[in-house]
Amino acid sequence: MQIKSDNITWQQSAISKLDRQALNQHKSCVLWLTGLSGSGKSSIATELDRRFYSRKIRSYVLDGDNIRHGLNKNLGFSPEDRKENIRRIGEVSKLFVDAGLFTITAFISPYLEDREMVRHMFREGEFIEIYVSCPIEECEKRDPKGLYQKARNGEIKEFTGISSPYESPRNPELVIETDKLTINQSVDKIMQFLQEKKLI
Structure with a gap:
C-alpha cells in the first residue's frame, strides 16, 4: 500500500528487538493460525496463550472477531475488505513481534x-504459518456460532x-488436524515445534 504523505520519517527506537x-x-515471532470457521483456531490460540503465560513467555492473541x-x-x-483486514493485522503483528x-x-x-503479503512483512523465521486443518463437514457439525447454518440459509453473504x-496453505510451517487432535494435543504439537526451532 502506498504511503500518502512524503513528510513522514521512520523514528528509530532506542531499544532494539534483540534487546527486548x-x-x-x-x-x-507471529504464529499465524489460518483455517475455516469452526476449525479450532481461537480455541488453540487461547490455550497456547495460557501455556505461554504459565511458562512466563510473553504473548498476545489477536483474534478475528475481537479485531x-x-x-x-469499518471493514x-x-x-477487498478481507485483504485490508489481513494487511492491518500483519502490521500490528509486526509491531508486537x-x-x-x-x-x-x-x-x-x-x-x-x-497470507504471503503478510509473510513478506517479516524476517525469515519470524512468520510461522499454522494451518488449522479440519474438513468443512466437521466444522459445520461444530458450528459454534451458528454461522454455517445462516450461510446455508442465505442470511450471510460471502461466507x-x-x-x-x-485457499489452503501450500507450504505451512505446521499443519494441525483438529478432527484428529484435541486442543491440548494441538498445542503440544505447536510447543514441540517451537522448541525444535529454538524459539522457546
Missing part, C-alpha cells in the same frame, strides 16, 4: 496472496467455505 528479546529471555470490534470495525467481508512478544493470530485469512473460497 534478551529482556524476555525468548525469541519473538473487528475495534481496529477493523466487511468482500475480497518488534516488542518481543509471541503474537498469536486467529484469522480465517482465506487467500494465499494475502468462507460456502459462498466464498478458502
Whole structure:
C-alpha cells in the first residue's frame, strides 16, 4: 500500500528487538493460525496463550472477531475488505513481534496472496504459518456460532467455505488436524515445534 504523505520519517527506537528479546529471555515471532470457521483456531490460540503465560513467555492473541470490534470495525467481508483486514493485522503483528512478544493470530485469512503479503512483512523465521486443518463437514457439525447454518440459509453473504473460497496453505510451517487432535494435543504439537526451532 502506498504511503500518502512524503513528510513522514521512520523514528528509530532506542531499544532494539534483540534487546527486548534478551529482556524476555525468548525469541519473538507471529504464529499465524489460518483455517475455516469452526476449525479450532481461537480455541488453540487461547490455550497456547495460557501455556505461554504459565511458562512466563510473553504473548498476545489477536483474534478475528475481537479485531473487528475495534481496529477493523469499518471493514466487511468482500475480497477487498478481507485483504485490508489481513494487511492491518500483519502490521500490528509486526509491531508486537518488534516488542518481543509471541503474537498469536486467529484469522480465517482465506487467500494465499494475502497470507504471503503478510509473510513478506517479516524476517525469515519470524512468520510461522499454522494451518488449522479440519474438513468443512466437521466444522459445520461444530458450528459454534451458528454461522454455517445462516450461510446455508442465505442470511450471510460471502461466507468462507460456502459462498466464498478458502485457499489452503501450500507450504505451512505446521499443519494441525483438529478432527484428529484435541486442543491440548494441538498445542503440544505447536510447543514441540517451537522448541525444535529454538524459539522457546
